[in-house]
Amino acid sequence: MIRQQRRKWLGSLLLLITALIVSSTxxxxxxxxxxxxxxxxxxxxxxxxxMPVMGTLTNSNPDILHVNGTEARQVNVDLSKPLSFEPRRTGETQLQLKWGSIPLKAVKVNVLPDIRVIPGGQSIGVKLQTAGVLVVGHHLVDTGKAKLSPGEKAGIHVGDMIVKINDLYINDMDDVKKIVNEAGSKHQSLDMLVVRGKEKVNLTLTPAKDAKDNEYRLGLYIRDSAAGVGTLTFYEPRSGAYGALGHVISDVDTGQPIVVGDGQIVQASVTSIEKGESGNPGEKFARFFNESHILGSITRNTPFGIFGKIKEQPQQHSHQEPIPVALAEEVREGPAKILTVVDGQQVEEFDIEIVNVVKQHFPATKGMIIKITDKRLLEKTGGIVQGMSGSPIIQSGKLVGAVTHVFVNDPTSGYGCFIEWMLQDAGIPLQKSKLKAG
Known part of the structure:
Protein backbone atom coordinates (compact mmCIF):
# COMPACT_ATOMS: atom_id res chain seq x y z
CA MET A 1 0.00 0.00 0.00
CA ILE A 2 2.82 2.42 0.97
CA ARG A 3 4.72 1.49 -2.22
CA GLN A 4 1.62 2.18 -4.34
CA GLN A 5 1.07 5.55 -2.64
CA ARG A 6 4.74 6.42 -3.20
CA ARG A 7 4.47 5.52 -6.91
CA LYS A 8 1.29 7.58 -7.20
CA TRP A 9 2.98 10.51 -5.44
CA LEU A 10 6.09 10.27 -7.65
CA GLY A 11 3.89 10.08 -10.75
CA SER A 12 2.00 13.19 -9.72
CA LEU A 13 5.27 14.99 -8.95
CA LEU A 14 6.68 14.01 -12.35
CA LEU A 15 3.54 15.32 -14.08
CA LEU A 16 3.79 18.57 -12.11
CA ILE A 17 7.47 19.03 -12.98
CA THR A 18 6.77 18.27 -16.65
CA ALA A 19 3.89 20.75 -16.69
CA LEU A 20 6.07 23.42 -15.09
CA ILE A 21 8.87 22.83 -17.58
CA VAL A 22 6.57 22.81 -20.61
CA SER A 23 4.80 25.97 -19.42
CA SER A 24 8.08 27.74 -18.72
CA THR A 25 9.09 30.67 -20.91
CA MET A 51 17.46 28.40 -21.37
CA PRO A 52 20.25 28.19 -18.72
CA VAL A 53 21.75 25.05 -20.29
CA MET A 54 24.37 24.05 -22.86
CA GLY A 55 23.25 22.36 -26.05
CA THR A 56 24.48 21.27 -29.47
CA LEU A 57 23.26 22.47 -32.83
CA THR A 58 23.89 20.35 -35.91
CA ASN A 59 23.98 22.17 -39.25
CA SER A 60 23.56 19.90 -42.28
CA ASN A 61 25.11 22.40 -44.72
CA PRO A 62 27.45 24.94 -43.13
CA ASP A 63 28.43 26.28 -46.57
CA ILE A 64 24.94 27.81 -46.76
CA LEU A 65 24.57 29.03 -43.18
CA HIS A 66 27.01 29.92 -40.40
CA VAL A 67 25.84 29.52 -36.78
CA ASN A 68 27.35 31.86 -34.17
CA GLY A 69 29.97 32.94 -36.69
CA THR A 70 31.34 29.45 -37.34
CA GLU A 71 31.14 27.13 -40.34
CA ALA A 72 31.40 23.97 -38.21
CA ARG A 73 28.83 21.27 -38.80
CA GLN A 74 28.23 20.80 -35.06
CA VAL A 75 28.31 23.76 -32.69
CA ASN A 76 28.20 23.77 -28.91
CA VAL A 77 25.78 26.53 -27.90
CA ASP A 78 24.95 28.28 -24.65
CA LEU A 79 21.16 28.52 -24.81
CA SER A 80 21.13 31.31 -22.27
CA LYS A 81 22.70 33.55 -24.92
CA PRO A 82 21.31 34.53 -28.36
CA LEU A 83 22.01 32.26 -31.34
CA SER A 84 23.01 34.05 -34.54
CA PHE A 85 22.48 32.77 -38.10
CA GLU A 86 24.37 34.27 -41.04
CA PRO A 87 23.27 33.14 -44.53
CA ARG A 88 26.28 32.71 -46.82
CA ARG A 89 24.70 31.57 -50.08
CA THR A 90 21.34 30.45 -51.43
CA GLY A 91 20.09 26.95 -50.73
CA GLU A 92 18.61 24.80 -47.95
CA THR A 93 20.04 23.41 -44.74
CA GLN A 94 18.64 21.55 -41.74
CA LEU A 95 19.27 22.58 -38.14
CA GLN A 96 18.85 20.15 -35.24
CA LEU A 97 19.03 21.56 -31.70
CA LYS A 98 19.62 19.11 -28.82
CA TRP A 99 20.04 19.24 -25.07
CA GLY A 100 22.31 16.30 -24.40
CA SER A 101 20.59 13.48 -26.31
CA ILE A 102 17.16 15.14 -26.10
CA PRO A 103 16.03 16.77 -29.37
CA LEU A 104 14.59 20.24 -28.72
CA LYS A 105 13.89 21.67 -32.20
CA ALA A 106 14.37 20.82 -35.89
CA VAL A 107 14.26 23.69 -38.39
CA LYS A 108 14.63 23.79 -42.16
CA VAL A 109 16.40 26.97 -43.27
CA ASN A 110 15.89 28.27 -46.79
CA VAL A 111 18.37 30.98 -47.82
CA LEU A 112 16.94 33.20 -50.58
CA PRO A 113 18.76 35.49 -53.00
CA ASP A 114 19.04 39.11 -51.92
CA ILE A 115 16.28 40.98 -53.81
CA ARG A 116 16.14 44.75 -53.90
CA VAL A 117 13.73 46.92 -55.85
CA ILE A 118 13.04 50.62 -56.28
CA PRO A 119 9.71 51.55 -54.67
CA GLY A 120 7.30 53.52 -56.84
CA GLY A 121 4.45 55.75 -55.74
CA GLN A 122 4.16 57.51 -59.12
CA SER A 123 0.71 57.88 -60.68
CA ILE A 124 0.52 55.98 -63.97
CA GLY A 125 -1.96 55.85 -66.80
CA VAL A 126 -2.99 52.33 -67.78
CA LYS A 127 -4.01 51.40 -71.34
CA LEU A 128 -5.10 47.80 -71.90
CA GLN A 129 -5.91 45.99 -75.14
CA THR A 130 -7.89 42.80 -74.55
CA ALA A 131 -6.85 39.41 -75.90
CA GLY A 132 -9.93 39.28 -78.12
CA VAL A 133 -13.09 41.33 -77.79
CA LEU A 134 -15.13 41.21 -74.59
CA VAL A 135 -18.90 40.78 -74.73
CA VAL A 136 -20.45 43.29 -72.32
CA GLY A 137 -24.11 43.02 -73.34
CA HIS A 138 -26.78 41.95 -75.89
CA HIS A 139 -28.90 44.21 -78.06
CA LEU A 140 -31.75 43.61 -80.50
CA VAL A 141 -31.29 44.08 -84.24
CA ASP A 142 -34.39 45.35 -86.05
CA THR A 143 -34.43 43.48 -89.39
CA GLY A 144 -37.78 44.98 -90.41
CA LYS A 145 -39.43 41.60 -89.93
CA ALA A 146 -38.30 40.83 -86.40
CA LYS A 147 -36.12 42.06 -83.56
CA LEU A 148 -33.47 39.61 -82.44
CA SER A 149 -29.96 39.28 -81.06
CA PRO A 150 -27.97 36.83 -83.22
CA GLY A 151 -25.28 36.65 -80.54
CA GLU A 152 -27.69 35.74 -77.76
CA LYS A 153 -29.44 33.24 -80.06
CA ALA A 154 -26.04 31.62 -80.81
CA GLY A 155 -25.42 31.14 -77.07
CA ILE A 156 -22.85 33.89 -76.48
CA HIS A 157 -22.93 35.12 -72.87
CA VAL A 158 -22.09 38.44 -71.30
CA GLY A 159 -18.49 38.13 -70.08
CA ASP A 160 -17.42 35.87 -72.95
CA MET A 161 -14.26 36.77 -74.83
CA ILE A 162 -14.42 36.30 -78.60
CA VAL A 163 -10.88 35.39 -79.64
CA LYS A 164 -11.37 33.95 -83.14
CA ILE A 165 -13.82 34.45 -86.01
CA ASN A 166 -13.45 32.04 -88.95
CA ASP A 167 -9.98 31.05 -87.64
CA LEU A 168 -8.78 34.67 -87.58
CA TYR A 169 -7.56 36.04 -84.24
CA ILE A 170 -9.56 39.10 -83.17
CA ASN A 171 -8.54 41.94 -80.85
CA ASP A 172 -10.03 45.01 -82.54
CA MET A 173 -13.67 46.01 -82.92
CA ASP A 174 -13.01 47.43 -86.41
CA ASP A 175 -11.82 43.99 -87.53
CA VAL A 176 -15.05 42.48 -86.20
CA LYS A 177 -17.19 45.00 -88.09
CA LYS A 178 -15.42 44.27 -91.37
CA ILE A 179 -15.71 40.48 -91.02
CA VAL A 180 -19.38 40.65 -89.99
CA ASN A 181 -20.41 42.86 -92.94
CA GLU A 182 -18.50 40.70 -95.41
CA ALA A 183 -20.11 37.47 -94.13
CA GLY A 184 -23.56 39.08 -93.97
CA SER A 185 -23.42 40.31 -97.57
CA LYS A 186 -22.59 36.75 -98.66
CA HIS A 187 -25.30 35.27 -96.41
CA GLN A 188 -22.66 33.25 -94.57
CA SER A 189 -22.49 32.26 -90.93
CA LEU A 190 -19.49 32.87 -88.68
CA ASP A 191 -17.54 30.24 -86.75
CA MET A 192 -16.56 31.78 -83.42
CA LEU A 193 -14.15 30.63 -80.72
CA VAL A 194 -15.22 32.00 -77.36
CA VAL A 195 -13.34 31.86 -74.05
CA ARG A 196 -15.71 31.52 -71.10
CA GLY A 197 -13.77 31.45 -67.83
CA LYS A 198 -11.35 28.54 -68.26
CA GLU A 199 -13.48 26.91 -70.97
CA LYS A 200 -13.22 27.34 -74.75
CA VAL A 201 -16.49 27.13 -76.69
CA ASN A 202 -17.05 26.88 -80.47
CA LEU A 203 -20.25 28.58 -81.64
CA THR A 204 -21.87 29.46 -84.95
CA LEU A 205 -23.53 32.84 -85.47
CA THR A 206 -25.45 34.26 -88.42
CA PRO A 207 -25.31 38.09 -88.66
CA ALA A 208 -28.60 40.01 -88.98
CA LYS A 209 -29.08 43.06 -91.21
CA ASP A 210 -30.22 46.24 -89.47
CA ALA A 211 -33.08 47.66 -91.55
CA LYS A 212 -32.27 51.25 -90.57
CA ASP A 213 -28.64 51.55 -91.66
CA ASN A 214 -28.24 48.42 -93.84
CA GLU A 215 -25.33 47.22 -91.67
CA TYR A 216 -24.96 43.63 -90.49
CA ARG A 217 -24.92 43.17 -86.72
CA LEU A 218 -24.03 40.54 -84.14
CA GLY A 219 -26.54 41.84 -81.61
CA LEU A 220 -23.68 42.19 -79.11
CA TYR A 221 -22.08 45.07 -77.24
CA ILE A 222 -18.35 44.44 -77.33
CA ARG A 223 -15.23 46.15 -75.96
CA ASP A 224 -11.59 45.81 -76.99
CA SER A 225 -9.78 48.11 -74.54
CA ALA A 226 -9.78 49.68 -71.10
CA ALA A 227 -8.04 52.68 -69.56
CA GLY A 228 -7.57 54.12 -66.08
CA VAL A 229 -5.17 55.51 -63.51
CA GLY A 230 -3.31 53.73 -60.71
CA THR A 231 -0.04 53.74 -58.80
CA LEU A 232 3.29 52.11 -59.59
CA THR A 233 4.38 49.85 -56.70
CA PHE A 234 7.97 48.89 -57.61
CA TYR A 235 10.38 48.07 -60.38
CA GLU A 236 13.51 45.95 -60.43
CA PRO A 237 16.25 47.98 -62.13
CA ARG A 238 18.29 45.07 -63.53
CA SER A 239 15.46 43.16 -65.24
CA GLY A 240 13.07 46.09 -65.72
CA ALA A 241 10.23 44.03 -64.21
CA TYR A 242 7.58 46.11 -62.43
CA GLY A 243 4.32 45.70 -60.51
CA ALA A 244 1.46 48.15 -60.02
CA LEU A 245 -2.10 48.53 -58.65
CA GLY A 246 -2.09 45.61 -56.18
CA HIS A 247 -5.42 44.29 -57.53
CA VAL A 248 -6.86 42.91 -60.75
CA ILE A 249 -8.35 45.17 -63.43
CA SER A 250 -11.90 44.03 -64.14
CA ASP A 251 -14.33 45.13 -66.83
CA VAL A 252 -16.67 47.80 -65.49
CA ASP A 253 -19.79 46.16 -66.96
CA THR A 254 -19.18 42.43 -66.53
CA GLY A 255 -16.93 42.43 -63.46
CA GLN A 256 -14.72 39.88 -65.26
CA PRO A 257 -10.91 40.19 -65.07
CA ILE A 258 -9.57 41.58 -68.35
CA VAL A 259 -7.31 39.18 -70.25
CA VAL A 260 -4.38 41.21 -71.57
CA GLY A 261 -3.59 41.09 -75.25
CA ASP A 262 -1.38 44.16 -75.19
CA GLY A 263 -0.99 47.21 -73.00
CA GLN A 264 1.12 50.15 -71.95
CA ILE A 265 1.68 52.32 -68.92
CA VAL A 266 2.32 56.05 -69.31
CA GLN A 267 2.94 58.95 -66.97
CA ALA A 268 -0.06 60.50 -65.26
CA SER A 269 -0.55 63.75 -63.37
CA VAL A 270 -3.06 64.17 -60.51
CA THR A 271 -5.29 67.19 -61.19
CA SER A 272 -7.68 67.02 -58.22
CA ILE A 273 -8.99 64.73 -55.49
CA GLU A 274 -12.53 63.95 -54.39
CA LYS A 275 -12.24 63.48 -50.63
CA GLY A 276 -13.49 60.17 -49.26
CA GLU A 277 -16.14 59.89 -46.58
CA SER A 278 -18.13 57.08 -44.98
CA GLY A 279 -20.19 55.29 -47.63
CA ASN A 280 -18.55 57.22 -50.47
CA PRO A 281 -14.94 56.34 -51.34
CA GLY A 282 -13.00 59.27 -52.77
CA GLU A 283 -11.07 59.32 -56.00
CA LYS A 284 -7.93 60.75 -57.58
CA PHE A 285 -8.61 62.57 -60.82
CA ALA A 286 -5.65 62.46 -63.16
CA ARG A 287 -4.79 62.96 -66.78
CA PHE A 288 -2.41 61.00 -68.94
CA PHE A 289 0.78 63.04 -69.21
CA ASN A 290 2.77 62.89 -72.45
CA GLU A 291 0.66 59.93 -73.58
CA SER A 292 2.84 59.12 -76.58
CA HIS A 293 5.78 58.53 -74.24
CA ILE A 294 5.41 54.89 -73.17
CA LEU A 295 6.93 54.00 -69.79
CA GLY A 296 6.48 50.26 -70.13
CA SER A 297 4.47 47.27 -71.32
CA ILE A 298 1.62 45.38 -69.67
CA THR A 299 1.84 41.61 -70.09
CA ARG A 300 -0.16 40.30 -67.12
CA ASN A 301 -3.30 41.26 -65.19
CA THR A 302 -3.59 39.14 -62.03
CA PRO A 303 -5.33 39.33 -58.64
CA PHE A 304 -2.24 41.27 -57.46
CA GLY A 305 -2.14 43.92 -60.17
CA ILE A 306 -0.59 44.55 -63.55
CA PHE A 307 2.92 43.49 -64.51
CA GLY A 308 5.34 43.95 -67.37
CA LYS A 309 8.64 45.61 -68.22
CA ILE A 310 9.70 49.21 -67.63
CA LYS A 311 11.39 50.73 -70.68
CA GLU A 312 12.86 53.64 -68.75
CA GLN A 313 12.97 54.79 -65.15
CA PRO A 314 9.91 56.80 -64.14
CA GLN A 315 10.52 60.38 -63.05
CA GLN A 316 9.80 61.89 -59.63
CA HIS A 317 11.64 59.26 -57.59
CA SER A 318 11.35 59.31 -53.82
CA HIS A 319 14.00 56.56 -53.63
CA GLN A 320 16.93 56.64 -56.03
CA GLU A 321 18.48 53.41 -54.76
CA PRO A 322 16.94 49.92 -54.48
CA ILE A 323 15.72 48.86 -51.03
CA PRO A 324 15.25 45.36 -49.54
CA VAL A 325 11.91 43.58 -49.70
CA ALA A 326 10.25 41.86 -46.75
CA LEU A 327 8.95 38.32 -46.55
CA ALA A 328 5.31 37.97 -45.53
CA GLU A 329 6.32 36.68 -42.08
CA GLU A 330 8.51 39.74 -41.47
CA VAL A 331 5.64 42.24 -41.63
CA ARG A 332 4.64 43.48 -38.17
CA GLU A 333 1.79 45.48 -36.71
CA GLY A 334 2.93 49.03 -36.10
CA PRO A 335 4.02 52.24 -37.86
CA ALA A 336 4.80 52.26 -41.59
CA LYS A 337 4.83 54.63 -44.58
CA ILE A 338 3.17 54.77 -47.96
CA LEU A 339 4.41 56.52 -51.09
CA THR A 340 1.81 58.16 -53.31
CA VAL A 341 0.93 61.29 -55.32
CA VAL A 342 -1.78 63.73 -54.23
CA ASP A 343 -0.85 66.68 -56.44
CA GLY A 344 0.69 66.74 -59.91
CA GLN A 345 3.48 64.17 -60.24
CA GLN A 346 5.26 64.63 -56.91
CA VAL A 347 5.68 61.38 -54.94
CA GLU A 348 5.33 62.02 -51.19
CA GLU A 349 5.70 59.92 -48.05
CA PHE A 350 2.82 59.60 -45.57
CA ASP A 351 2.42 57.88 -42.17
CA ILE A 352 0.18 54.85 -41.74
CA GLU A 353 -0.34 52.13 -39.14
CA ILE A 354 -0.42 48.42 -39.97
CA VAL A 355 -3.15 47.40 -37.54
CA ASN A 356 -3.49 43.73 -38.43
CA VAL A 357 -1.33 41.17 -40.26
CA VAL A 358 -2.92 38.01 -41.65
CA LYS A 359 -0.75 34.90 -41.63
CA GLN A 360 -0.68 33.65 -45.23
CA HIS A 361 0.94 30.50 -46.56
CA PHE A 362 -0.75 30.88 -49.95
CA PRO A 363 -1.09 33.96 -52.15
CA ALA A 364 -4.14 36.03 -51.13
CA THR A 365 -4.91 39.69 -51.69
CA LYS A 366 -5.91 40.77 -48.16
CA GLY A 367 -2.69 40.33 -46.23
CA MET A 368 -2.90 43.30 -43.89
CA ILE A 369 -5.26 45.98 -42.64
CA ILE A 370 -3.83 49.47 -42.72
CA LYS A 371 -4.98 52.81 -41.31
CA ILE A 372 -3.96 56.25 -42.52
CA THR A 373 -2.61 58.28 -39.59
CA ASP A 374 -0.96 61.17 -41.45
CA LYS A 375 -2.95 64.32 -40.68
CA ARG A 376 -1.90 66.01 -43.91
CA LEU A 377 -3.08 63.08 -46.05
CA LEU A 378 -6.34 62.78 -44.12
CA GLU A 379 -6.99 66.48 -44.67
CA LYS A 380 -6.27 66.18 -48.38
CA THR A 381 -8.00 62.86 -49.24
CA GLY A 382 -9.95 61.68 -46.20
CA GLY A 383 -7.88 58.49 -46.28
CA ILE A 384 -7.53 55.90 -49.04
CA VAL A 385 -9.08 56.92 -52.36
CA GLN A 386 -9.48 55.26 -55.75
CA GLY A 387 -6.28 55.65 -57.75
CA MET A 388 -4.16 55.13 -54.64
CA SER A 389 -4.16 51.36 -55.08
CA GLY A 390 -0.64 50.13 -55.68
CA SER A 391 0.95 52.72 -53.38
CA PRO A 392 4.00 50.98 -51.86
CA ILE A 393 4.03 50.27 -48.11
CA ILE A 394 7.43 50.61 -46.43
CA GLN A 395 8.24 49.39 -42.93
CA SER A 396 11.66 49.45 -41.24
CA GLY A 397 13.33 50.40 -44.51
CA LYS A 398 11.86 47.45 -46.43
CA LEU A 399 9.14 47.27 -49.08
CA VAL A 400 6.49 45.11 -47.43
CA GLY A 401 3.39 45.49 -49.59
CA ALA A 402 0.96 47.67 -51.51
CA VAL A 403 -2.34 49.42 -50.79
CA THR A 404 -5.19 47.53 -52.49
CA HIS A 405 -8.67 48.46 -51.23
CA VAL A 406 -10.47 50.99 -49.05
CA PHE A 407 -13.17 50.20 -46.49
CA VAL A 408 -16.32 51.80 -47.89
CA ASN A 409 -17.64 52.76 -44.45
CA ASP A 410 -14.25 53.94 -43.16
CA PRO A 411 -12.07 55.57 -45.83
CA THR A 412 -9.22 56.00 -43.33
CA SER A 413 -8.67 52.23 -43.43
CA GLY A 414 -8.27 49.51 -46.01
CA TYR A 415 -6.37 46.42 -47.13
CA GLY A 416 -2.86 45.83 -48.35
CA CYS A 417 -1.25 42.83 -50.00
CA PHE A 418 2.19 41.40 -49.25
CA ILE A 419 4.91 42.39 -51.72
CA GLU A 420 6.00 38.75 -51.89
CA TRP A 421 2.95 37.83 -53.99
CA MET A 422 3.43 40.80 -56.34
CA LEU A 423 7.08 39.88 -56.89
CA GLN A 424 6.02 36.36 -57.77
CA ASP A 425 3.59 37.61 -60.44
CA ALA A 426 6.23 40.01 -61.76
CA GLY A 427 8.49 37.05 -62.48
CA ILE A 428 10.78 37.73 -59.51
CA PRO A 429 9.99 34.73 -57.26
CA LEU A 430 11.74 34.61 -53.91
CA GLN A 431 12.03 30.86 -54.19
CA LYS A 432 10.83 27.97 -56.29
CA SER A 433 7.26 27.43 -55.23
CA LYS A 434 4.23 25.38 -56.18
CA LEU A 435 1.97 28.17 -55.02
CA LYS A 436 0.05 30.09 -57.64
CA ALA A 437 -2.09 33.18 -57.31
CA GLY A 438 -5.73 32.63 -58.09
Missing part, protein backbone atom coordinates in the same frame (compact mmCIF):
# COMPACT_ATOMS: atom_id res chain seq x y z
CA UNK A 26 12.08 28.93 -22.59
CA UNK A 27 9.98 25.98 -23.72
CA UNK A 28 7.23 28.32 -24.90
CA UNK A 29 9.88 30.18 -26.90
CA UNK A 30 11.05 26.89 -28.39
CA UNK A 31 7.50 25.93 -29.30
CA UNK A 32 6.96 29.30 -30.98
CA UNK A 33 10.02 28.95 -33.23
CA UNK A 34 9.05 28.11 -36.84
CA UNK A 35 9.62 24.71 -38.39
CA UNK A 36 10.89 26.51 -41.49
CA UNK A 37 12.96 29.67 -41.55
CA UNK A 38 13.47 31.84 -44.64
CA UNK A 39 16.38 34.26 -44.74
CA UNK A 40 17.80 36.54 -47.40
CA UNK A 41 21.43 36.10 -48.35
CA UNK A 42 23.49 38.74 -46.55
CA UNK A 43 20.98 39.18 -43.72
CA UNK A 44 21.38 38.18 -40.07
CA UNK A 45 18.90 36.40 -37.78
CA UNK A 46 18.98 35.88 -34.02
CA UNK A 47 17.15 33.53 -31.67
CA UNK A 48 16.76 34.32 -27.97
CA UNK A 49 15.78 31.09 -26.16
CA UNK A 50 17.03 31.99 -22.63
Missing amino acids: PFQVLASLPDELRLFQGSLARWQIS
